[in-house]
Amino acid sequence: MATAVENIRSTEVLDTALESQMTLSMGPQHPSTHGVLRLDLRLDGELVIKAIPDIGYLHTGMEKLFEYKKYQQGIVITDRMDYLNPLGNNLAYVMAAEKLLGLEIPERAQIVRVLMCELQRIASHMVWFGTSCLDMGAMTPFWFTFKEREKILNLIESASGGRMTPSYFRIGGLMMDLPAGFENRVKQFLENFPDALNTFDTLITGNPIWQNRTMGIGVISKEDAIDWGLTGPCLRGSGVDLDLRRDDPYTGYETYDFEVPTEPDGDVWSRFKVRMRELVESYKIVRQALERLKPGPIKADAPKVVLPDRDDMRKHMDSLIHHFLIVAEGFNVPPGEVYHAIEASKGELGVYMRSNGGPKPERVHFRGPSFVNLSALPVMSEGEMIADVVAIIGSLDIVLGEIDR
Amino acid sequence: MTEKLHTFVDKLKAENGSWVVDVTDAHGEVTVTVPREAIVDVCRFLRDEHGFDLLADLCGADRGPEEDPRFEVNYHLFSTTHHNRLRLKVVLSEDDAHVATVTQIWRTADWHERETYDLVGVRFDGHPDLRRILLPSDFDGHALRKDYPLRGYEPYSLN
Secondary structure (H helix, E strand, O other): OOOHHHHHHOHHHHHOOOOOEEEEEEOOOOHHHOOOOEEEEEEEOOEEEEEEEEOOOOOOOHHHHHOOOOHHHHHHHHHOOOOOOHHHHHHHHHHHHHHHHOOOOOHHHHHHHHHHHHHHHHHHHHHHHHHHHHHOOOOHHHHHHHHHHHHHHHHHHHHHOOOOOOOOEEOOEEOOOOOOOHHHHHHHHHHHHHHHHHHHHHHHHOOHHHHHHHOOOOOOOHHHHHHOOOOOHHHHOOOOOOOHHHHOOOOOHHHOOOOOOOOOOOOHHHHHHHHHHHHHHHHHHHHHHHHHOOOOOOEOOOOOOOOOOHHHHHHOHHHHHHHHHHHHHOOOOOOEEEEEEEEEOOEEEEEEEEEOOOOOOOEEEEEOHHHHHHHOHHHHHOOOEHHHHHHHHHHHOOOHHHHHO | OOHHHHHHHHHHHHHOHHHOOEEEEEOOEEEEEOOHHHHHHHHHHHHHHHOOOEEEEEEEEEOOOOOOOOEEEEEEEEOOOOOOEEEEEEEEOHHHOEEEOOOOOOOOHHHHHHHHHHHHOOEEEOOOOOOOOOOOOOOOOOOOOOOOOOOOOOOOOOO
16 A cells, blocks of 8 residues: 555656645745745745735834833834834934924934935945845845945944934934034045945846846836835836925925936836935935034924933033923923824835823824835735745835834 | 915815814814715815825824724825825714725725724724734734723733
8 A cells, every 4th residue: 555655756646737726825934024024825836826915923012102101212112113214213203293392403403314314224225235135046235235234334323322223313303413523434435335336236237137037027007006005216116206305395305406216117126226226316415414514503492302411401400400300201292193204215104193282192103114015015926926026025125113013 | 384285175175065074274284074974085086186196194093982082093195296295084983983994095095994993993894804914813902092001901921
Protein backbone atom coordinates (compact mmCIF):
# COMPACT_ATOMS: atom_id res chain seq x y z
CA MET A 1 0.00 0.00 0.00
CA ALA A 2 1.44 3.38 -1.04
CA THR A 3 2.19 5.92 1.63
CA ALA A 4 0.91 9.46 1.47
CA VAL A 5 4.35 10.76 0.44
CA GLU A 6 4.57 8.29 -2.42
CA ASN A 7 1.15 9.39 -3.54
CA ILE A 8 2.28 12.98 -3.69
CA ARG A 9 5.39 12.07 -5.66
CA SER A 10 3.54 9.94 -8.13
CA THR A 11 3.16 11.30 -11.64
CA GLU A 12 -0.54 10.68 -11.41
CA VAL A 13 -0.91 13.40 -8.79
CA LEU A 14 1.41 15.84 -10.56
CA ASP A 15 -0.33 15.46 -13.89
CA THR A 16 -3.78 15.94 -12.52
CA ALA A 17 -4.95 19.54 -12.71
CA LEU A 18 -5.02 20.85 -9.20
CA GLU A 19 -7.57 23.33 -7.99
CA SER A 20 -6.16 26.41 -9.70
CA GLN A 21 -7.07 28.86 -6.96
CA MET A 22 -5.45 29.16 -3.58
CA THR A 23 -5.40 31.55 -0.67
CA LEU A 24 -2.10 32.91 0.52
CA SER A 25 -1.62 34.77 3.74
CA MET A 26 1.14 37.30 3.09
CA GLY A 27 2.50 38.80 6.29
CA PRO A 28 2.14 39.99 9.00
CA GLN A 29 5.78 39.12 9.58
CA HIS A 30 7.09 39.28 6.04
CA PRO A 31 9.63 42.13 5.68
CA SER A 32 8.11 43.44 2.46
CA THR A 33 4.86 44.18 4.27
CA HIS A 34 6.66 46.96 6.14
CA GLY A 35 5.72 46.18 9.70
CA VAL A 36 2.70 44.13 10.59
CA LEU A 37 0.44 44.16 7.55
CA ARG A 38 -1.28 40.95 6.56
CA LEU A 39 -2.65 40.49 3.09
CA ASP A 40 -5.19 37.83 2.34
CA LEU A 41 -4.39 37.01 -1.29
CA ARG A 42 -6.62 34.87 -3.49
CA LEU A 43 -4.43 33.55 -6.27
CA ASP A 44 -4.90 31.80 -9.55
CA GLY A 45 -1.42 30.46 -10.11
CA GLU A 46 0.64 33.60 -9.56
CA LEU A 47 -2.14 35.93 -10.60
CA VAL A 48 -3.79 37.94 -7.85
CA ILE A 49 -7.56 37.64 -8.11
CA LYS A 50 -8.39 39.36 -4.87
CA ALA A 51 -6.35 41.12 -2.20
CA ILE A 52 -7.78 41.90 1.20
CA PRO A 53 -5.59 43.93 3.57
CA ASP A 54 -5.95 42.89 7.20
CA ILE A 55 -4.66 45.53 9.60
CA GLY A 56 -4.82 46.16 13.32
CA TYR A 57 -2.00 43.95 14.62
CA LEU A 58 -0.19 47.00 15.94
CA HIS A 59 -3.18 48.99 17.19
CA THR A 60 -1.74 51.12 19.96
CA GLY A 61 -4.86 53.03 21.00
CA MET A 62 -3.18 56.39 20.58
CA GLU A 63 -6.41 58.28 19.92
CA LYS A 64 -7.75 57.01 23.26
CA LEU A 65 -4.50 57.98 24.96
CA PHE A 66 -4.73 61.59 23.76
CA GLU A 67 -7.94 62.03 25.74
CA TYR A 68 -6.10 61.12 28.95
CA LYS A 69 -3.04 63.30 28.36
CA LYS A 70 -2.60 67.05 28.54
CA TYR A 71 -2.14 68.86 25.25
CA GLN A 72 1.63 69.20 25.60
CA GLN A 73 1.98 65.53 26.54
CA GLY A 74 0.24 64.52 23.31
CA ILE A 75 3.19 65.70 21.21
CA VAL A 76 5.34 62.73 22.20
CA ILE A 77 2.57 60.34 21.16
CA THR A 78 2.52 61.79 17.66
CA ASP A 79 6.21 60.92 17.16
CA ARG A 80 5.34 57.27 17.38
CA MET A 81 2.74 57.26 14.62
CA ASP A 82 4.64 57.76 11.39
CA TYR A 83 8.02 57.14 12.95
CA LEU A 84 9.76 57.97 9.67
CA ASN A 85 8.27 61.45 9.61
CA PRO A 86 7.87 62.40 13.29
CA LEU A 87 8.40 66.13 12.77
CA GLY A 88 5.51 66.19 10.31
CA ASN A 89 3.27 64.55 12.90
CA ASN A 90 4.46 67.05 15.53
CA LEU A 91 3.65 69.90 13.19
CA ALA A 92 0.12 68.75 12.35
CA TYR A 93 -0.71 68.23 16.02
CA VAL A 94 0.74 71.46 17.39
CA MET A 95 -0.78 73.50 14.58
CA ALA A 96 -4.24 72.10 15.34
CA ALA A 97 -3.82 73.10 18.99
CA GLU A 98 -2.45 76.51 18.00
CA LYS A 99 -5.47 77.04 15.78
CA LEU A 100 -7.78 76.41 18.73
CA LEU A 101 -5.70 78.71 20.94
CA GLY A 102 -5.38 81.41 18.28
CA LEU A 103 -1.61 81.62 18.74
CA GLU A 104 0.64 83.56 16.44
CA ILE A 105 4.00 81.90 15.83
CA PRO A 106 7.17 84.01 15.39
CA GLU A 107 8.80 84.06 11.98
CA ARG A 108 11.99 82.30 13.00
CA ALA A 109 10.05 79.40 14.49
CA GLN A 110 8.05 79.07 11.27
CA ILE A 111 11.18 79.01 9.13
CA VAL A 112 12.83 76.45 11.39
CA ARG A 113 9.67 74.32 11.16
CA VAL A 114 9.82 74.40 7.37
CA LEU A 115 13.54 73.65 7.39
CA MET A 116 13.20 70.68 9.72
CA CYS A 117 10.10 69.28 8.01
CA GLU A 118 11.77 69.31 4.62
CA LEU A 119 14.89 67.62 6.00
CA GLN A 120 12.58 65.05 7.54
CA ARG A 121 10.79 64.57 4.23
CA ILE A 122 14.13 63.81 2.56
CA ALA A 123 14.95 61.34 5.36
CA SER A 124 11.53 59.69 5.00
CA HIS A 125 11.92 59.38 1.23
CA MET A 126 15.37 57.88 1.78
CA VAL A 127 13.82 55.06 3.79
CA TRP A 128 11.14 54.57 1.16
CA PHE A 129 13.76 54.45 -1.59
CA GLY A 130 16.04 52.04 0.22
CA THR A 131 13.36 49.66 1.41
CA SER A 132 11.31 49.56 -1.76
CA CYS A 133 14.46 48.65 -3.69
CA LEU A 134 15.21 46.05 -1.05
CA ASP A 135 11.71 44.61 -1.46
CA MET A 136 12.43 44.04 -5.12
CA GLY A 137 15.79 42.45 -4.49
CA ALA A 138 18.16 45.39 -4.91
CA MET A 139 20.28 45.72 -1.81
CA THR A 140 22.91 48.30 -2.77
CA PRO A 141 20.66 51.42 -2.83
CA PHE A 142 19.64 50.68 0.75
CA TRP A 143 23.17 51.32 2.03
CA PHE A 144 23.47 54.58 0.13
CA THR A 145 20.12 56.00 1.14
CA PHE A 146 20.49 55.08 4.79
CA LYS A 147 23.83 56.87 4.82
CA GLU A 148 22.09 60.10 3.74
CA ARG A 149 19.25 59.51 6.21
CA GLU A 150 21.78 59.06 8.99
CA LYS A 151 23.20 62.51 8.29
CA ILE A 152 19.73 64.04 8.63
CA LEU A 153 18.98 62.11 11.81
CA ASN A 154 22.24 63.44 13.25
CA LEU A 155 21.07 66.98 12.45
CA ILE A 156 17.68 66.36 14.05
CA GLU A 157 19.37 64.85 17.07
CA SER A 158 21.64 67.84 17.51
CA ALA A 159 18.61 70.16 17.55
CA SER A 160 16.19 68.14 19.65
CA GLY A 161 18.09 65.37 21.41
CA GLY A 162 16.03 62.65 19.72
CA ARG A 163 16.65 60.78 16.50
CA MET A 164 13.40 58.92 15.85
CA THR A 165 11.25 60.73 18.40
CA PRO A 166 12.36 64.36 18.39
CA SER A 167 9.17 66.09 19.71
CA TYR A 168 10.91 69.25 18.57
CA PHE A 169 7.87 71.38 17.84
CA ARG A 170 5.89 72.64 20.80
CA ILE A 171 2.52 74.32 21.01
CA GLY A 172 3.53 77.95 20.47
CA GLY A 173 6.90 77.40 18.81
CA LEU A 174 9.92 75.17 19.21
CA MET A 175 11.35 73.19 22.09
CA MET A 176 14.57 75.25 21.89
CA ASP A 177 16.54 77.19 19.36
CA LEU A 178 18.87 75.53 16.87
CA PRO A 179 22.31 74.73 18.29
CA ALA A 180 25.40 76.71 17.32
CA GLY A 181 26.82 75.62 13.99
CA PHE A 182 23.60 73.93 12.88
CA GLU A 183 23.29 76.00 9.74
CA ASN A 184 26.81 75.13 8.62
CA ARG A 185 26.13 71.46 9.15
CA VAL A 186 22.97 71.69 7.03
CA LYS A 187 24.95 73.50 4.34
CA GLN A 188 27.52 70.72 4.43
CA PHE A 189 24.75 68.15 3.97
CA LEU A 190 23.28 70.14 1.09
CA GLU A 191 26.65 70.33 -0.65
CA ASN A 192 26.93 66.56 -0.82
CA PHE A 193 23.29 65.67 -1.38
CA PRO A 194 23.17 66.30 -5.18
CA ASP A 195 25.98 63.76 -5.61
CA ALA A 196 24.02 61.26 -3.56
CA LEU A 197 20.93 61.86 -5.72
CA ASN A 198 23.02 61.23 -8.83
CA THR A 199 24.19 57.97 -7.32
CA PHE A 200 20.60 56.84 -6.71
CA ASP A 201 19.71 57.78 -10.26
CA THR A 202 22.68 55.90 -11.69
CA LEU A 203 21.89 52.84 -9.62
CA ILE A 204 18.18 52.60 -10.20
CA THR A 205 16.41 54.97 -12.60
CA GLY A 206 18.04 53.75 -15.78
CA ASN A 207 18.13 50.14 -14.67
CA PRO A 208 16.09 48.00 -17.12
CA ILE A 209 15.18 45.44 -14.42
CA TRP A 210 13.80 48.21 -12.24
CA GLN A 211 11.87 49.68 -15.16
CA ASN A 212 10.36 46.31 -16.07
CA ARG A 213 9.34 45.71 -12.49
CA THR A 214 7.64 49.11 -12.12
CA MET A 215 6.31 50.37 -15.46
CA GLY A 216 2.64 49.59 -16.00
CA ILE A 217 2.39 47.87 -12.61
CA GLY A 218 -0.25 48.75 -10.01
CA VAL A 219 -2.00 51.31 -12.17
CA ILE A 220 -4.64 53.56 -10.63
CA SER A 221 -6.36 56.20 -12.73
CA LYS A 222 -6.71 59.85 -11.80
CA GLU A 223 -10.44 59.49 -11.07
CA ASP A 224 -9.98 56.34 -9.01
CA ALA A 225 -7.12 57.91 -7.07
CA ILE A 226 -9.36 60.80 -5.99
CA ASP A 227 -12.26 58.46 -5.32
CA TRP A 228 -10.09 56.33 -3.05
CA GLY A 229 -8.83 59.42 -1.26
CA LEU A 230 -5.18 59.01 -2.23
CA THR A 231 -2.98 61.96 -1.36
CA GLY A 232 0.66 62.93 -1.57
CA PRO A 233 3.05 61.28 -4.05
CA CYS A 234 0.53 58.47 -4.70
CA LEU A 235 -2.04 61.00 -5.94
CA ARG A 236 0.49 63.07 -7.84
CA GLY A 237 1.74 59.86 -9.46
CA SER A 238 -1.73 59.58 -11.00
CA GLY A 239 -1.44 63.02 -12.55
CA VAL A 240 -3.37 65.10 -9.99
CA ASP A 241 -1.60 68.39 -9.37
CA LEU A 242 -2.29 68.80 -5.66
CA ASP A 243 0.08 69.68 -2.85
CA LEU A 244 -1.23 71.18 0.38
CA ARG A 245 1.98 73.14 0.85
CA ARG A 246 0.98 75.16 -2.19
CA ASP A 247 -2.80 74.72 -2.36
CA ASP A 248 -3.81 74.97 1.31
CA PRO A 249 -0.65 76.56 2.71
CA TYR A 250 0.53 76.67 6.30
CA THR A 251 3.69 77.80 8.14
CA GLY A 252 4.49 80.20 5.31
CA TYR A 253 5.02 77.55 2.61
CA GLU A 254 3.30 79.82 0.11
CA THR A 255 6.32 82.15 0.19
CA TYR A 256 8.80 79.45 -0.91
CA ASP A 257 9.65 78.78 -4.49
CA PHE A 258 9.18 75.12 -5.40
CA GLU A 259 7.45 72.99 -7.98
CA VAL A 260 4.90 70.24 -7.49
CA PRO A 261 6.02 67.25 -9.56
CA THR A 262 3.34 65.08 -11.16
CA GLU A 263 3.51 62.01 -13.39
CA PRO A 264 0.64 60.90 -15.61
CA ASP A 265 0.64 57.10 -15.59
CA GLY A 266 -0.46 56.17 -12.07
CA ASP A 267 1.83 53.14 -11.90
CA VAL A 268 4.66 52.18 -9.54
CA TRP A 269 7.14 53.89 -11.87
CA SER A 270 5.20 57.19 -11.73
CA ARG A 271 5.08 57.17 -7.95
CA PHE A 272 8.81 56.45 -7.92
CA LYS A 273 9.53 59.34 -10.27
CA VAL A 274 7.36 61.75 -8.28
CA ARG A 275 9.24 61.03 -5.07
CA MET A 276 12.60 61.30 -6.78
CA ARG A 277 11.66 64.72 -8.14
CA GLU A 278 10.25 65.74 -4.76
CA LEU A 279 13.66 65.19 -3.22
CA VAL A 280 15.04 67.94 -5.44
CA GLU A 281 12.17 70.28 -4.48
CA SER A 282 12.70 69.64 -0.75
CA TYR A 283 16.37 70.36 -1.27
CA LYS A 284 15.42 73.70 -2.84
CA ILE A 285 13.11 74.58 0.08
CA VAL A 286 15.81 73.75 2.65
CA ARG A 287 18.23 76.06 0.84
CA GLN A 288 15.68 78.90 0.85
CA ALA A 289 14.85 78.39 4.52
CA LEU A 290 18.55 78.56 5.40
CA GLU A 291 18.90 81.85 3.56
CA ARG A 292 15.95 83.32 5.45
CA LEU A 293 17.06 82.24 8.90
CA LYS A 294 17.59 85.36 11.04
CA PRO A 295 17.88 85.63 14.82
CA GLY A 296 14.60 86.16 16.62
CA PRO A 297 12.17 84.66 19.12
CA ILE A 298 11.24 81.00 18.70
CA LYS A 299 8.21 80.94 20.99
CA ALA A 300 4.89 82.75 20.82
CA ASP A 301 4.17 85.52 23.28
CA ALA A 302 1.74 83.48 25.39
CA PRO A 303 3.11 82.99 28.92
CA LYS A 304 0.18 80.84 30.00
CA VAL A 305 0.79 78.32 27.21
CA VAL A 306 4.49 78.43 26.36
CA LEU A 307 7.12 77.46 28.91
CA PRO A 308 9.27 80.45 29.95
CA ASP A 309 13.01 80.64 29.37
CA ARG A 310 15.21 79.24 32.12
CA ASP A 311 16.74 82.66 32.76
CA ASP A 312 13.33 84.25 33.19
CA MET A 313 12.33 81.53 35.62
CA ARG A 314 15.27 82.32 37.84
CA LYS A 315 14.61 86.05 37.83
CA HIS A 316 10.83 86.44 37.77
CA MET A 317 8.27 84.94 40.12
CA ASP A 318 5.57 85.12 37.41
CA SER A 319 7.61 82.97 35.07
CA LEU A 320 8.21 80.41 37.76
CA ILE A 321 4.49 80.20 38.49
CA HIS A 322 3.65 79.85 34.82
CA HIS A 323 6.21 77.12 34.42
CA PHE A 324 4.83 75.24 37.39
CA LEU A 325 1.22 75.56 36.27
CA ILE A 326 1.88 74.54 32.66
CA VAL A 327 3.84 71.47 33.68
CA ALA A 328 1.63 70.41 36.58
CA GLU A 329 -1.85 71.34 35.40
CA GLY A 330 -1.48 72.08 31.71
CA PHE A 331 -3.24 74.95 30.01
CA ASN A 332 -6.85 75.36 29.09
CA VAL A 333 -7.77 75.42 25.43
CA PRO A 334 -10.97 77.24 24.43
CA PRO A 335 -13.87 74.96 23.41
CA GLY A 336 -14.12 74.26 19.72
CA GLU A 337 -13.13 71.88 16.96
CA VAL A 338 -10.62 72.12 14.14
CA TYR A 339 -9.29 69.98 11.33
CA HIS A 340 -5.78 70.89 10.36
CA ALA A 341 -4.07 69.16 7.47
CA ILE A 342 -0.46 69.28 6.34
CA GLU A 343 1.39 67.73 3.44
CA ALA A 344 3.38 64.99 5.16
CA SER A 345 5.88 62.85 3.28
CA LYS A 346 3.15 60.30 2.53
CA GLY A 347 0.24 62.64 1.84
CA GLU A 348 -2.41 64.58 3.69
CA LEU A 349 -1.90 64.23 7.42
CA GLY A 350 -4.98 65.68 9.07
CA VAL A 351 -5.69 66.23 12.74
CA TYR A 352 -9.25 66.60 13.96
CA MET A 353 -9.10 68.10 17.44
CA ARG A 354 -11.98 68.92 19.77
CA SER A 355 -11.71 70.78 23.00
CA ASN A 356 -14.29 71.22 25.73
CA GLY A 357 -12.24 73.89 27.47
CA GLY A 358 -10.09 71.77 29.76
CA PRO A 359 -6.37 70.95 29.77
CA LYS A 360 -6.97 67.68 27.90
CA PRO A 361 -8.50 67.32 24.44
CA GLU A 362 -11.95 65.80 24.20
CA ARG A 363 -11.12 64.00 20.97
CA VAL A 364 -8.10 63.78 18.71
CA HIS A 365 -8.34 61.93 15.44
CA PHE A 366 -5.48 61.47 13.01
CA ARG A 367 -6.17 61.06 9.33
CA GLY A 368 -3.11 59.08 8.43
CA PRO A 369 -2.21 59.15 4.73
CA SER A 370 -0.86 55.60 4.88
CA PHE A 371 -4.23 54.35 6.19
CA VAL A 372 -6.10 55.77 3.22
CA ASN A 373 -3.43 54.94 0.64
CA LEU A 374 -3.36 51.33 1.77
CA SER A 375 -7.13 50.99 1.39
CA ALA A 376 -6.61 51.37 -2.37
CA LEU A 377 -4.14 48.47 -2.51
CA PRO A 378 -6.75 45.93 -3.71
CA VAL A 379 -7.63 48.11 -6.71
CA MET A 380 -3.99 48.39 -7.68
CA SER A 381 -2.98 44.78 -7.15
CA GLU A 382 -5.92 42.76 -8.45
CA GLY A 383 -4.99 41.34 -11.83
CA GLU A 384 -1.25 41.68 -11.19
CA MET A 385 1.28 38.95 -10.39
CA ILE A 386 2.10 38.12 -6.79
CA ALA A 387 5.64 39.53 -7.11
CA ASP A 388 4.14 42.84 -8.21
CA VAL A 389 2.18 43.14 -4.97
CA VAL A 390 5.50 43.66 -3.21
CA ALA A 391 6.39 46.42 -5.67
CA ILE A 392 3.00 48.09 -5.17
CA ILE A 393 3.24 48.05 -1.38
CA GLY A 394 6.69 49.60 -1.67
CA SER A 395 5.37 52.32 -3.97
CA LEU A 396 2.66 53.27 -1.46
CA ASP A 397 5.33 53.97 1.20
CA ILE A 398 3.18 52.80 4.10
CA VAL A 399 4.04 52.95 7.78
CA LEU A 400 1.94 50.68 9.93
CA GLY A 401 2.34 52.87 12.99
CA GLU A 402 0.25 55.46 11.23
CA ILE A 403 -2.27 52.98 9.89
CA ASP A 404 -3.06 51.26 13.18
CA ARG A 405 -2.51 54.35 15.38
CA MET B 1 -12.05 84.71 5.47
CA THR B 2 -14.71 82.04 5.26
CA GLU B 3 -17.04 83.97 2.93
CA LYS B 4 -16.44 81.59 0.07
CA LEU B 5 -17.37 78.66 2.27
CA HIS B 6 -20.64 80.37 3.18
CA THR B 7 -21.55 80.54 -0.50
CA PHE B 8 -21.53 76.73 -0.52
CA VAL B 9 -23.82 76.75 2.51
CA ASP B 10 -26.14 79.19 0.71
CA LYS B 11 -26.23 76.89 -2.29
CA LEU B 12 -27.08 73.97 -0.05
CA LYS B 13 -29.94 75.99 1.45
CA ALA B 14 -31.15 77.06 -1.97
CA GLU B 15 -31.19 73.46 -3.17
CA ASN B 16 -33.07 72.17 -0.15
CA GLY B 17 -33.71 74.24 2.97
CA SER B 18 -34.10 71.19 5.18
CA TRP B 19 -30.52 70.07 4.47
CA VAL B 20 -28.97 72.69 6.73
CA VAL B 21 -29.83 72.36 10.41
CA ASP B 22 -27.05 74.52 11.79
CA VAL B 23 -23.98 76.40 10.56
CA THR B 24 -20.91 77.15 12.68
CA ASP B 25 -18.06 79.39 11.64
CA ALA B 26 -14.96 79.21 13.81
CA HIS B 27 -11.16 79.13 13.37
CA GLY B 28 -11.56 79.72 9.65
CA GLU B 29 -13.63 76.57 9.21
CA VAL B 30 -17.30 76.18 8.44
CA THR B 31 -19.30 73.29 9.86
CA VAL B 32 -22.70 72.38 8.47
CA THR B 33 -24.89 70.15 10.60
CA VAL B 34 -26.94 67.97 8.31
CA PRO B 35 -29.95 65.80 9.19
CA ARG B 36 -29.12 62.11 9.22
CA GLU B 37 -31.59 61.31 6.46
CA ALA B 38 -30.04 63.85 4.08
CA ILE B 39 -26.32 63.08 4.38
CA VAL B 40 -26.07 61.02 1.18
CA ASP B 41 -27.95 63.62 -0.88
CA VAL B 42 -25.91 66.48 0.55
CA CYS B 43 -22.63 64.69 -0.13
CA ARG B 44 -23.67 63.81 -3.68
CA PHE B 45 -24.79 67.40 -4.32
CA LEU B 46 -21.52 68.85 -3.01
CA ARG B 47 -19.44 66.39 -5.01
CA ASP B 48 -21.32 66.66 -8.29
CA GLU B 49 -22.26 70.31 -8.30
CA HIS B 50 -19.56 72.00 -6.26
CA GLY B 51 -16.39 70.04 -6.85
CA PHE B 52 -15.88 68.56 -3.38
CA ASP B 53 -14.45 65.46 -4.98
CA LEU B 54 -12.19 64.28 -2.15
CA LEU B 55 -13.46 62.96 1.16
CA ALA B 56 -10.37 63.87 3.15
CA ASP B 57 -11.54 62.32 6.39
CA LEU B 58 -14.51 60.83 8.16
CA CYS B 59 -14.42 60.33 11.90
CA GLY B 60 -16.73 59.75 14.79
CA ALA B 61 -16.77 61.44 18.17
CA ASP B 62 -18.42 60.62 21.46
CA ARG B 63 -19.68 63.59 23.44
CA GLY B 64 -20.13 61.46 26.54
CA PRO B 65 -22.88 59.19 27.91
CA GLU B 66 -24.70 62.08 29.59
CA GLU B 67 -25.16 64.00 26.32
CA ASP B 68 -28.04 63.63 23.95
CA PRO B 69 -27.40 63.37 21.03
CA ARG B 70 -24.31 61.52 22.14
CA PHE B 71 -22.46 60.73 18.93
CA GLU B 72 -21.40 62.72 15.95
CA VAL B 73 -19.91 61.78 12.61
CA ASN B 74 -17.73 64.42 10.94
CA TYR B 75 -17.15 64.47 7.21
CA HIS B 76 -14.18 66.56 6.07
CA LEU B 77 -14.66 67.40 2.42
CA PHE B 78 -11.95 68.87 0.21
CA SER B 79 -11.83 69.94 -3.39
CA THR B 80 -8.85 69.09 -5.58
CA THR B 81 -9.87 71.90 -7.94
CA HIS B 82 -10.84 74.92 -5.81
CA HIS B 83 -9.04 73.75 -2.64
CA ASN B 84 -11.77 74.61 -0.14
CA ARG B 85 -12.65 72.54 2.88
CA LEU B 86 -16.08 72.01 4.38
CA ARG B 87 -17.08 69.99 7.40
CA LEU B 88 -20.40 68.19 7.51
CA LYS B 89 -21.67 66.91 10.80
CA VAL B 90 -24.35 64.37 11.62
CA VAL B 91 -25.42 63.99 15.24
CA LEU B 92 -26.84 60.70 16.50
CA SER B 93 -28.52 59.63 19.70
CA GLU B 94 -27.16 56.71 21.68
CA ASP B 95 -30.08 54.34 21.16
CA ASP B 96 -30.26 55.00 17.44
CA ALA B 97 -26.62 55.37 16.39
CA HIS B 98 -26.72 54.65 12.69
CA VAL B 99 -26.39 56.65 9.49
CA ALA B 100 -26.37 55.81 5.79
CA THR B 101 -23.02 54.98 4.25
CA VAL B 102 -21.38 57.30 1.73
CA THR B 103 -19.25 54.56 0.17
CA GLN B 104 -21.29 54.82 -3.04
CA ILE B 105 -20.15 58.46 -3.34
CA TRP B 106 -16.51 58.12 -2.26
CA ARG B 107 -15.00 54.67 -2.05
CA THR B 108 -12.45 55.97 0.44
CA ALA B 109 -15.30 56.11 2.98
CA ASP B 110 -15.09 52.32 3.24
CA TRP B 111 -12.23 52.12 5.73
CA HIS B 112 -13.11 55.37 7.49
CA GLU B 113 -16.58 54.08 8.24
CA ARG B 114 -15.26 50.73 9.38
CA GLU B 115 -12.90 52.53 11.75
CA THR B 116 -15.71 54.70 13.12
CA TYR B 117 -17.89 51.64 13.61
CA ASP B 118 -15.06 49.76 15.27
CA LEU B 119 -13.96 52.46 17.71
CA VAL B 120 -17.07 54.55 18.35
CA GLY B 121 -19.83 52.08 17.56
CA VAL B 122 -21.77 54.03 14.95
CA ARG B 123 -23.32 51.72 12.36
CA PHE B 124 -23.35 52.66 8.67
CA ASP B 125 -26.42 51.39 6.84
CA GLY B 126 -25.68 49.89 3.45
CA HIS B 127 -21.93 49.61 4.00
CA PRO B 128 -20.63 46.75 1.82
CA ASP B 129 -18.37 45.21 4.48
CA LEU B 130 -18.98 46.65 7.94
CA ARG B 131 -16.48 44.72 10.05
CA ARG B 132 -14.06 45.76 12.75
CA ILE B 133 -10.84 47.03 11.24
CA LEU B 134 -8.32 47.80 14.00
CA LEU B 135 -9.60 45.69 16.88
CA PRO B 136 -10.09 41.90 16.86
CA SER B 137 -13.45 40.62 15.66
CA ASP B 138 -14.30 39.26 19.13
CA PHE B 139 -13.45 42.53 20.92
CA ASP B 140 -16.02 43.56 23.49
CA GLY B 141 -17.37 47.11 23.14
CA HIS B 142 -16.12 50.18 21.31
CA ALA B 143 -12.83 51.52 22.63
CA LEU B 144 -13.20 55.22 21.85
CA ARG B 145 -16.46 55.63 23.72
CA LYS B 146 -16.08 57.88 26.74
CA ASP B 147 -17.42 55.21 29.08
CA TYR B 148 -14.92 52.63 27.85
CA PRO B 149 -12.06 52.55 30.40
CA LEU B 150 -8.56 53.40 29.20
CA ARG B 151 -7.15 50.03 30.19
CA GLY B 152 -10.19 48.03 29.14
CA TYR B 153 -12.68 46.15 31.32
CA GLU B 154 -10.19 43.49 32.27
CA PRO B 155 -6.77 45.04 32.82
CA TYR B 156 -3.80 42.82 32.14
CA SER B 157 -2.51 41.07 35.20
CA LEU B 158 0.04 38.40 35.96
CA ASN B 159 -2.62 36.04 37.35
